[in-house]
Amino acid sequence: MKRSKTLSRRQLVRGTLAALPLLAVPPLVWGKKSGPSCLLTPSQGEGPFYPLRFTPHGMDLTRKQPGGPKAQGRQIVVRGTVTDARCRPLPGAEVEIWQADSQGRYNHPHDPRNLGLDSNFLYWGRVLTDAQGRYAFRTIAPAAYPASSSWMRPPHIHFKVRQKGAGTLVTQMYFPGNALNASDYLLGGIESSLRQRLIAKLAGGSRGAPTPDIPRYLFDISLT
Numbered sequence: 001m002k003r004s005k006t007l008s009r010r011q012l013v014r015g016t017l018a019a020l021p022l023l024a025v026p027p028l029v030w031g032k033k034s035g036p037s038c039l040l041t042p043s044q045g046e047g048p049f050y051p052l053r054f055t056p057h058g059m060d061l062t063r064k065q066p067g068g069p070k071a072q073g074r075q076i077v078v079r080g081t082v083t084d085a086r087c088r089p090l091p092g093a094e095v096e097i098w099q100a101d102s103q104g105r106y107n108h109p110h111d112p113r114n115l116g117l118d119s120n121f122l123y124w125g126r127v128l129t130d131a132q133g134r135y136a137f138r139t140i141a142p143a144a145y146p147a148s149s150s151w152m153r154p155p156h157i158h159f160k161v162r163q164k165g166a167g168t169l170v171t172q173m174y175f176p177g178n179a180l181n182a183s184d185y186l187l188g189g190i191e192s193s194l195r196q197r198l199i200a201k202l203a204g205g206s207r208g209a210p211t212p213d214i215p216r217y218l219f220d221i222s223l224t
């Protein structure tokens, strides 16, 4: 009886995967007694560039108004699912991102470099997850930037995710295959077995997607 119940739930997970081919699923561990559990997403520091006033911006950071001029740089889509520690999707979770632009510049007075801002780029955004716990942003691939004279931060996007009862997670998403990932002190500070949880996956098979020429990165987040 117990075995058939387990198979049934696994089949359910597979069915969900088949129905959502564009979404990655958080690493899943199957406990004999406790059911599935998701590996928690490691936290990372908020850093000095969290927006002073998180004025409402939606899921599209690439222009300031519909039909307006586009921000500089390569457009990308970042999407994923927010789940709890048992892999249950969290609907209504608040997902914030903030990031550097295509020149590695933050829209923040603590950024000491004088590079000038991209007047068409929205440097942060906030969305709520849908009924399946999914979120998505369209943004610009951030550039690397120097954190010190001897430390170049790899391209990354900052995340803050909140949901009542599940708490708040602050972390950073990195890009697969970037050579700077290997020498970054912050990413390197994460236990090696968990590091991959912070590196997005590049989705394949964009045929049929509404914007097939825009790279799509998958970044799933699991809260406590």
Ligand SMILES: [Fe+2]
Residues within 6 Å of the ligand: 047, 049, 100, 153, 156, 158
């Ligand atoms: Fe940063």
